[in-house]
Amino acid sequence: MSQAYHAPMLTHPETSGVSMRTEVEGTVAEQASGRVVNDEIWGHIYFRSDMWDVIDTPEFQRLRELKQLGATYYVYPGATHNRFEHSLGVCHLGMEQALKFRAIQKELGLNTFDIKAIGYAGLCHDLGHGPFSHVFENEFLKRAYAQRAVSYRSHHEEHSVKIWHRLIDNNELDIEDAMIKRVSALIESGLDSSPLTGEKSFLGEIIANGRNSVDVDKIDYLKRDARNCNVSISCDLRRLIQHTKVIDNEICFRANNCNNLYQLFHDRGSMHDRVYTHKKGKAVEYMIVDALLAADRAKDYEYSNSITDMDEYLRLDDSLLRRIELERVDESDSHPEMKQAQEIIKRIRKRDLYRYIHEYIVPTRLMADYREVTAEDVVACQKADGSIPGGLRKTLW
Incomplete structure (x- = not known):
């Protein structure tokens, strides 16, 4: 966890509301071309014109077709x-x-470039x-x-960087190379291979x-997930942002x-x-x-294969299931996989879902020898002797 500091947090007229916002609003002309969004969580929030240049692109608008929680909607x-x-x-x-x-920390030397990059x-x-939140990737x-016995490594952050570059090129946005590079580094800052270094690397911890x-x-x-799922959380999330400071x-x-902070992780758990790993949601x-x-x-x-072709990847969204469902299937087709896919989707529509059997928490000491559980293992586990192919046995704690 981050180190803590004990100095009192002083209020500053530029750290709230309109006074803080105008630091990056720029000229009067730029303010006039900006727009305000009435967000269900944060209320009225202002975006200046250069942010709208990114928002009003096909690449960004695609996000409207991707539900935040995927199958949780079911x-x-x-x-x-x-x-x-x-x-x-x-x-x-x-x-x-x-x-x-x-x-409040002038010594950090933050400028308009840094704010815009964030x-x-x-x-x-x-x-x-x-499509379908993290399900497609993970x-x-x-x-x-x-x-297909093909090696695979993919992070959506890497795809985000590729689409960020594509968004700029396809829409002919006037964004300088230094900004493009900084934003790419900020997007990937959560990865182990993060390229963000230097005296302002703390900026990567914001996003x-x-x-x-x-x-x-x-x-x-x-906050957004809890509100839309009507689930209560008690952490004061806004306070976490307000009571922070950069040290070392x-x-x-x-x-x-x-x-x-404890409550934040408790709420996340x-x-x-209750939501992210709900057994019915996981079945879907x-x-x-x-x-x-x-x-x-x-x-x-x-x-x-779409992850190697951004043109194809950007065509994918949550409508994919419906597209598969409506695909014409030739009864004489020698490849019945599409029909099989449609039958599974039909079961989802009729809520004939996969049955929940059991959950098993693998103790840390057994993780080294742990292997993926197969359908045969599940069946064998129900036998009287508890034997499982491959030498695994049911263990009671």
């Missing part, structure tokens, strides 16, 4: 929010925190997501490449904190805010238990992946 009907509004929220919070640092990174950090692509994972991305999605090039939290996710795998084989691996 369990929580209110979870209709998408990555578009989340990205607006992250941009707003990120710039707000950067402006606070600029106002804004762009907040907007574009999720451009690389595929489940579908992983299994699709494993079935994607790879050191302790407390960042404005998490703050926005926790790291974002730190006031010592008396430790309980609030609660959201994982597994069924979506199985449908995608079957359809992918029927389409000569068009979907899994």
